Amino acid sequence: MPFATCTANFVVYVLKCPCGKLYVGKTISSVNTRTNEHKNNIRNFKADTYNDTPVSRHFATAKHNKVLEVVTKSPTGGDRNTMLLQREARWIRRLDCVYPKGMNEQLNLACFL
Incomplete structure (x- = not known):
């Protein structure tokens, strides 16, 4: 698994709480x-x-970060945000992170169409 600095952007990351549940997300902003x-x-x-998100809801009820991948600009071009969505979906599936x-x-596969 690659490491990234806190200023890295276009990354797929994982949050792990002490209970062992995972959340995979992506960001175009910095980590x-x-x-x-x-x-x-x-x-x-x-x-x-607006503060009621899957992560905040879990932490609020259970009372309980790490970058999985940096999505770099492709030398052949392409939409970087679509690539980011695709990588996020792959990690969600690989880590079996759906509630x-x-x-x-959810696992959104629309980015592959």
Whole structure:
């Protein structure tokens, strides 16, 4: 598994809570920015608001980061965001992170069409 700095962007990352559940996500922002967004949502969690995300909901109920892959610009071109969505989907499937085994709500394969 590659390592990335907190300033890396276009990455697929995994959050693992102490209970062992995983959440796979992707970000075009820096890892640091996205991590702070998750922390903010956890800290300010309130059901049925914009802070009610799969991660914040889990942490709020269970009381409990790591980059999986850096998606670089392809030398042959192509949409980097689509590539990021595809890599995220592959990691969600590989790590079996869809609820109830993990915290991802769904495995979206539309990015492969």
